[in-house]
Amino acid sequence: MRIWLALLLALVSVRAEAADADAARLLLTGDIMLSRQVSREIAARGGLSPWHGLRDVLRGADLVLGNFEATVGASEACEAPKELCFAVDPHLVPLLKDAGFTALGIANNHSGDLGEAGRRATREALQAAGLGAIGSAESPAFVNVRGRTIALISLNLVAGRDGQIDRLPSWQVAQKLRLARSMAEWVIVSVHWGKELADWVVPEQEAGAKWLIGQGADLIIGAHPHVVQPPACVDGKPVFYSLGNHVFDQKYPQTKRGLIADCEINGDRLVCGGLDTRTPEGSAYPALAKAQDSSPTSLAQCPVKAGTPLRVAGQAISPWIRNGAIASDRLVLEGRAEASRWRTPPRALLSAEAGRLAADQPPLLFTLERHASPIDGEDGPRPYVYEVTGHGLVAKWRGSALAWPLLDAALVADDSGQSYLCALHRGDSFIMLDTATPSSTRTQVYAWNGFGFTGVTDGDLATRCAKRFDHGG
Structure with a gap:
């Protein structure tokens, strides 16, 4: 009897380890700006990465996404006011890959600081570093995480120098979400919105979140206020209205606090929590807060079940x-059934x-x-x-x-x-x-x-x- 009990416990342990092995961790950060005082601090510290204190955390995740609030290019090309033009030296871009990032959202009010040439240079620099570059035009993008297909959408609701903006509600955004919903098990939307330096959620954000969720979003992460806003469970989906600054040079005390959305996929459920970060005064290098604040909303009670993949004539169809x-x-579309598998040319x-x-x-x-x-x-x-x-x-x-x-x-x-x-x-x-x-x-x-x-x-x-x-x- 003891032998059988030992074997049973061993089997349960093996199954639990297998389930943990299939679990995927997603980390999503707030605003990242590698210009102005941030670039000066990197140079003063001999090229030390702003993420040297977070590298182990980020590298341990399966997907790391942040909001790249800047444009790759020469600062000399900035028009006045130059202090609000976030031009990033392309030599700093590989620091993001080294830190553990998978992709960067590039839909925000500073993505057009250097015009269309800057947008193109930003995409090319991120891609050359091995990073996904996801703007509104590139949305939805798809990534495979431990056998699950995740759709990523990046939107900007705040007009910048070139005036490019997404609108909610609109058929254009609804179309992006419709494709994402049909092709992915989970849909993540990164959206630039809200009121700058406001630590409260404005009605436009609440209405936008409900509309995005109604169109198929499973998880929403927000940026632009540069301060953390309380996350919430909206219609059964986690919404991080603002993750605050991640790597930035603003000096106000509230802008030195950030939040990393820490989400886990286990089986067919996605559950999110948060990791608080603090940036020392006079620095732009974040670290995990010594004392982690408890979220005012229990996101643990806001699990998101995987969406149903597209199936036609017994074939499951998804991006390859x-x-x-x-x-x-x-x-490239891939069709899968028990006895067949095929792929299409790119479309x-x-x-x-x-x-x-x-x-x-x-x-x-x-x-x-x-x-x-x-x-x-x-x-x-x-x-x-x-x-x-x-x-x-x-x-x-x-x-x-x-x-x-x-x-x-x-x-x-x-x-x-x-x-x-x-x-x-x-x-x-x-x-x-x-x-x-x-x-x-x-x-x-x-x-x-x-x-x-x-x-x-x-x-x-x-x-x-x-x-x-x-x-x-």
Whole structure:
């Protein structure tokens, strides 16, 4: 009996160790700025990394993401006021990789300090250092963490020098979240928002968080206030409204406190907590706080279950990602079933979903992909329909034009479960194109006829379609 009990306990221990081995740790930090006094301190300390006190913590995680609030380039290129232009020497970028970072969000009000050339230089410098560079244009990006697919989205709601900004709510952001939700088990949104130096959450942040979660976000991390704001469990999802400064040179006492979102994926659950950091006066080098504050909101009671992967005709479809890579603008899709596995060529995917487009046929894969028109060269979204087989995708319809120029498209279903194409069109037409000026939009429902789409005038479907794109709702 004792032998059997010992064997049972040993088996339980092995299973527990196996479960722990599958657990993944995600660390997400606040604002990082390697310019001004930060770069001077690095030089004064002989090139010592600002993360020398946190390197073991960060390197021990499976995914480390921060907000890179700066632009790679020469400070001489800064326009006035120069003290608010965060130009970073490219030689400092490898410090981020050495610290343990996996990717950096580059959607914020300082990403455009050196114009479009600076944005391009920032992406190139981060990628050359082996880091994912995720701005709004690169969102969603996908990473594989211990066999789980995680989508990363980076948004900026605070206008900078070049005026580039994302808006909530909007069909553009909703489209990013729709693709992320269909391709990943968890969706993380990094968003630059809020009121600077305010340690309280403003109503716009609360409304934005609820909308993002309603569109599919599982975890939200915020930046821009430069001080920590209390995290909360919103509609069952953890929201870190502001993680404060991580590596920055601001001098106010509150800006010397930071928070690292510390999340663990175990099995099919993601649970988050926080690690408090403190930066000494006169320095920009953070360290873990000696006494960790307890979060005012019990995020431990806010677990997030893994999303259901896209499945069509018995095939699980997800992005194929090379080990250690971040996949974004051109995705390779992989299909998996018990007896088959296939991959597609890279494609500029905007959305993907399954639908029963005909009542007497199995579900098909509907995608929206970005391609240049062979007629006029205009780059835009094109709808595709694929049959999913054990050997790959078979195109049933290849991106032909609909009635008007297209902005977005998704599927809507009638009461019987049959799916229809719901299109959000621009207000202009193919006869009188007008892409240079803002115009109104229109929605239209189309039915699949076996070799293309035909417009339908069903009132109930038209209403459902209009609601589908009511500010991305």
